[in-house]
Amino acid sequence: MIAFRDVDDADPALLHSPIVRAIEKTFAYIAEHGGIALTPSKAFKRSFVHWAAAQFEWPGYSEADLFAVNKVLNEMDFGPLMDLHDMMIALKIGRHYKGKFKLTRSGQSLVGHPGRLFGIITPFYLFEVDHLRFSRRGARPLGNWDIFLNVLNVEAEKGATGGDIRRALYGEPDNNRFFDETLSSLYVQVLRPLCWTGLLHENRSDGLSRTERSMFTKTPLWRTALRLATDGKLRPRTLH
Template sequence: MIEFHAPAADAPELALSPLHRAASLTLRHLVESGPIGLTPSRALKRYFVTWAADAFAWPGYTTDELYALNKVLNEHDFPPLVVLHDLLLAAKLARHRKGFLHITRTGKDLFEHPGSLWITLAQHLLLANGHDDMVDIEWVSVLKAVNVEAHSGVTDKQFSTRLMGASDKDYHLKSLVYVHVLRPLCWLGLLQETRQNQSERFFTKTPLWPLALTFEGSLPLPSVTKH
């Protein structure tokens, strides 16, 4: 059994989650500046994408990094914003109406309760979203595996091998595990990703992990010595 816990509203560990920061900033924008315009295809309009890229300062997707690849920014050029947009709709924190994205009553309430906002984002990102390229994820087993494997640190290749039995050269499966498991946990602030080289990533649990997750019946893990 795994339990998610809402961090306290003033918990500094919430700052470790780029997704929580982006959601909070977007909800604040909706409260203070009003509805956000949508394109005919219901994507967020370019003026907001430009604002979001700067305001979110999302690791790996900063303004400089995005403009290095794009002359102008549309929503699909900023993948975390695409995910956030979908989550806001799925969690009913915002809704589309008459060509604009509007905040809902639930969105206004959770904007005032940051810990509950994080829980809502986590539940929808991990438990409610489908995975087109992969069998449904059994998150209880996966999170238990991450809890052990990332305690002292694990590479994406090592984790894919231990979780799925993937071979060292099964790059497609390693990519799926990264996109559907490791990256979402990083976006929630539960894991920290660092690069060891051009092709390998290294993951460790953050201080938000023990604050937000408990594992019933699990043995205590050894302390980690940091050098």
């Protein structure tokens, strides 16, 4: 069982969380505009999606990144925003009402409380959300969150590349394959969600081997929020 510590609302480590930052900005937008206008299919309207692209400053999904491949933005063009929308509905933070997305009483109680928000959103996002829905490949990495977090607790202490983490968990990749499906699955389902919650930071690399060469480090939020079996212990054994 992964144990999360409570994070104080005033803890500056929360600034490392893209999810918390984005939801807090969404709360402020709702307060100013009386809700978020919805399309007939109950997606966020383009006006809000464009606003979110500019305001969220989401890693890998900046306004420039998104408009480089889209002339206009619908919610489905901004994957992290779709995740936030779905999570806020699932956690009853918000609801659809008369053509708008509005906060519930539970959601209103989280306004101004980023630490409590992080404690609710993060376990749900890591352990319950289907991170494969934006992936073209359906393979799941061998292991579970207890293994992933405890291995990363040691490997990423001073920073580790995606390739380092892949080898720590599964050994060397097959050099005869152009595409490392294991590393891709590990990134989509483990490393990227941890970055988006703010527990890891990715120093992104460029090119075809970006994930392999990108450097991952634990943020102050990792040390603040997580209690793990490998805290202060020896390096875990690998899975291969």
